[in-house]
Amino acid sequence: MARRNRIVYGAVVAASALVLTACGGDGDSAEDDEIAGVQTPTEESEPEESADPEPTEEPEDGRPEIDLGPDFENVYEDELTGDPVVDAAIGDLQGFQDAVAEAIVTHETNRPALRYFIAGEALNQVITMMDGVHEDGLTSTGTARYYNQSVNLVDDASATFSFCRDFREVATVDFTTRELVEEADATAAPSLYTGRLELNDLGVWQTVGYDLESDSQSC
Template identity: 45%
Template sequence: MSSVRRVRRATTVVSAVVCAALVLGACGGGDDDSTDDPIPGVDQGATEDGDQDDTGNDADTEAPEEDVEGDADSDRPEIDLGDDFENVYEDDETGDETTDAILRDSRGYFDAVDAAIIHQDTEHPALSYYIAGDALAATMDLIVPLIEANRVPIGEARIYNRAATAVDDSTATVSFCREFSDVSNVDKGSGEVLSPPDPDAKAALYTTRLELNDDGVWQTVEYGGAREADECA
């Protein structure tokens, strides 16, 4: 199943500062470990169907699986990145529950960083929810200068060619292309355009490693990137 998901929100990386921001990858070489291999099942915490005891009564009063998932989703930090930017996710759903969960939480990485930049909030709860380990430390190093420079982007970014790869039951990689040719960089306070859109900007290939934490969230723990990769042509 293929779909396009549009998310109205401001994002962090713009063509003029793609290497400096590098919120979604790093300039220079990045390992592309992605394939079309299936992803192993995610422990969603779903309850088993209730069994009857020897008396014929229900031994358990179970919550439907969808209710459990709904409760988990309700704990996710709200991310509102405003109306001036749109992330367009292509091929957003595969039809496989586990793969889609990994891709969903990979989107959370984008959106958490974007929220911190737009709202100038280095303690935004989505940061530590979707990002951990080396990736969180590196992300903080990258977003703080952007916040201090008062730079925010407007426009539309396109994310495509996403692929999830199993490493083991609690580790996965996600690779994707991101294209910024319709994104400009503006001063948050004055609205002055600091860098206009670059229609010739080339998409960059990003590779991330995710780990499943105890709360069932696929957190991005490492990332890297390469500009003008063949996979993004």
């Protein structure tokens, strides 16, 4: 049964093909809720405290909430292995995918999850990629599917990983206007990601490096 991470971030859409195919530097390029206006307080009424639009509650384990909006989802097709250490690493690897998607969806690189699940050279890659994406004014909508997820422990604090990403159900849209820029390509070949995880002092398996192979025959 597929494991789903849904996104519920009202005024913004999702990141998809753009999000992680672009991350490797040579990948493929990655609706329309109206943003509510700002109400100006009158002289007869005092301004109300504005509600925090971001998720404020954290899970009991202290991990940041990830919120991707109503128009996109990451779907993880694989079952967990039953090995608690490997499964924890796989869960944090999925956190890497979702954190990047959230940053793309919101056009913000200061989201807590980004630096929670990603560090080192991988974080530099993601930030550089997102600067370009934000400058282009693009985002995506649809469903990205992940499968063949594999984590191999190197030692107690490091591991290698690989997974495949299917973005055939992803369309590219303009972030501001929500106009369709490129339709989903039902014939698009999947991408293969490989990389390295390291366990930090908080017990999080952070993605510290990764590579992307577009149109991978290995998937």
